[in-house]
Every structure is written in structure tokens, then in C-alpha cells.
Amino acid sequence: MSESNKATLEQANKAVRSGDNEGFLACCADDVVWSTVGGETLRGKEAVRAWMAEEYVQPPEFTVNTLIAEGDMVAALGEIVSYDDGGRPIRNAYCDVWRLREGKLAELKAYVVPLVK
Template identity: 40%
Template sequence: MSNAAILHEANEFVKKGKYENFLAYCTEDTTWVFIGDRILSGKMEVLNYMKEFYWEPPVFTVDTTVGKDNFVIVTGQITLKSKDGADTHYDYCDVWKFENGKIAGVKAYVIEKKDNLSF
């Protein structure tokens, strides 16, 4: 299975709110860098982040997927629901790194949409 296929399979668990199942696709020391915001190190920090920010499973679409060697680049949109029930919409570009068929990390460029502007 290609790294892109592994990523898309893993993300199906995120869509269902099954974050622990998603993390089975990650290395123990996975590192997630949200550019300009935060860095998460290890599965536990990623799980805690998901539980804190994904009050409901995120709704996301994938526009583009490009796989090359140990990297998969994905672009799309994601909507997160806040504690008070408000939806916030974002565009994203994620650069996923793989090691031995597992997600070793991601650099996520996430930008909040203003006034429903989109490319």
C-alpha cells in the first residue's frame, strides 16, 4: 500500500472520532508541527490535542494528494467545531513524513478562512 493510501485509510478513523485507531498508523515518536502555532511530540501529545480541539470529529475534504518517496502532500479544507458549537473553516496544506509505512510526522500549514474566501 502506498503512503498516500495509508494516510487516507488512517484519516477515515479521524472522521469517525476514533483517534486512538488513527494513532496506530503513527510512529511512537511522531512529531506534528503546526507552523506558527505549536509542536506536538509523540502519540500522547497528538491524542491530547485531538481530544482538546476535535470536540466533534472534524469535517474535511481533500483536494490534492501528491506522494513522493517518504512524503505525502495533501491540500484541502477542514471545519472544526468549538466548545460553544461554532464552526471554524480552514484551508490546509499538510506535508506528511513516513517511516517504514507509518506516519512519522507532519508539517501543517493551516489558515483560517475569512468571509468564505477560497481558491
């Protein structure tokens, strides 16, 4: 189970990197919950789709340094560069902790920390 859950997250991440939001959403449960610790919580594919359309106009660049899976949980640790409205890069370290259900990404707790310039 852990290896197939890793593969699901890797497939979802590949879609995000290439700007394929629908490919990412295909990896998600319909009732996905996406929470950024200290920030907002999105509920359902439609909310995630709307957020991605606004925040990922330019796909983020990210590197997964460590991928850990156990049971129905997968954690990805790495660095991500997203872009503000002016196209300027925003660098963060992150840890995404996903819970999968029936092979789909069902719940995310995202920990995002700005990196010092």
C-alpha cells in the first residue's frame, strides 16, 4: 500500500509541475480537504480547482527531497518556488502530509515556511 500511495503522490506532483491541474485533481478524492497550517482550508475538488486556477497561473517549481509513506499516509518534504502576481519568485520549504483513501489523495496538511533570501 505504501509504495502505491507514493506512486499516486508522484503522479499528482508531476501533473502540478507541468501545469496539468486536472491531472492533479484526477488523483484526488471528490471530497478532498486541503489545509495549509496557519492558512485556509479548501474542501472538495471544486474549491481546489478554483484555488489552483488563481495561485498556479504559472506552475510552481518544487523539489521533493524526502518521501515517506506508512499505511495510508505519505509525507513529502522539500522546497517550492511559486510566483506572485508580478511574476516574482517566492521560495518556501514545505512538508505536505497526505492521507489517501482508496488510492486517492483525500486530505492534505501543508506546512509551508518562507526561506530567507
